[in-house]
Amino acid sequence: MRRTVIAGNWKMNMTPSATKAFIEELAPMVKGMDKCDIVLCVPFVDIATAVEAAKGTNIRIGAENVHFAKSGAYTGEISAEMLCEIGTEYVVIGHSERRQYFGETDETVNLRTKAALEAGLKVILCLGEVKEERLAGITDEVVTMQTKLDLAGISAEQLKNVIIAYEPVWAIGTGLTATPEQADETCGVIRAAIAGLYGEAAAEAITIQYGGSMNDGNAAELLAKVNVDGGLIGGASLKTDKFTAIVKAANA
Numbered sequence: 584m585r586r587t588v589i590a591g592n593w594k595m596n597m598t599p600s601a602t603k604a605f606i607e608e609l610a611p612m613v614k615g616m617d618k619c620d621i622v623l624c625v626p627f628v629d630i631a632t633a634v635e636a637a638k639g640t641n642i643r644i645g646a647e648n649v650h651f652a653k654s655g656a657y658t659g660e661i662s663a664e665m666l667c668e669i670g671t672e673y674v675v676i677g678h679s680e681r682r683q684y685f686g687e688t689d690e691t692v693n694l695r696t697k698a699a700l701e702a703g704l705k706v707i708l709c710l711g712e713v714k715e716e717r718l719a720g721i722t723d724e725v726v727t728m729q730t731k732l733d734l735a736g737i738s739a740e741q742l743k744n745v746i747i748a749y750e751p752v753w754a755i756g757t758g759l760t761a762t763p764e765q766a767d768e769t770c771g772v773i774r775a776a777i778a779g780l781y782g783e784a785a786a787e788a789i790t791i792q793y794g795g796s797m798n799d800g801n802a803a804e805l806l807a808k809v810n811v812d813g814g815l816i817g818g819a820s821l822k823t824d825k826f827t828a829i830v831k832a833a834n835a
């Protein structure tokens with residue numbers, strides 16, 4: 584039985600004071616909804632506040648990126664050790680906005696993933712096709728290749744701390760959601776790629792989320808699909824009522 588994980592990705596939103604207020608409001612709303620794991624991935628400067636506010640609740644805290652070096656001359660970057668010391672449990676790696684705007688490649692995504700896993704973080708590894716690739720009919724090849732490259736050198740044991748977020752780039756922040764059938768099909772392709780790399784048992788066990796304009800209106804039908812084990816939620820994770828509705832759908 585694989586775990587459903589509902590994770591918010593706040594992106595560049597919310598100050599520390601807004602973070603505290605948000606979590607204090609959210610915690611009683613999602614209390615007892617334990618059929619899924621609930622994670623908020625927040626900007627670096629909000630993490631310490633978020634960890635403190637989430638103490639004693641069923642909300643876990645993640646970062647939105649991590650550098651692959653242990654330390655050194657990487658101005659502006661944050662290491663896995665730094666994240667761990669302040670109570671971070673998860674980290675989003677390879678988000679399409681990082682790939683699009685900040686030069687992330689499958690190679691750097693792989694390096695970051697390795698560093699995060701070695702430090703004991705759980706990784707939410709994002710991948711997905713762009714619109715042109717979907718239109719050209721090569722989505723399956725693209726996500727299979729990303730799965731292979733992003734996980735290169737990661738052991739079966741380490742894979743237990745990896746969640747994959749399938750995020751079609753054309754659906755992120757656009758209001759265009761993949762249909763439940765499209766989400767199910769492509770999450771299934773990723774699961775088959777995992778089976779090829781790590782075997783059937785690992786493929787059955789890994790949590791594969793869908794992300795891209797998931798909201799309180801469409802979460803239930805997306806989450807009902809057999810290959811969709813949760814969601815990575817951007818816009819709708821910034822409102823406690825919308826995020827709670829998605830958590831509720833995962834608990835139905």
Ligand code: PGA
Binds near residue numbers: 815
């Ligand atoms: P969205 O973002 O829900 O706003 O489309 C999802 C994501 O970027 O993870």
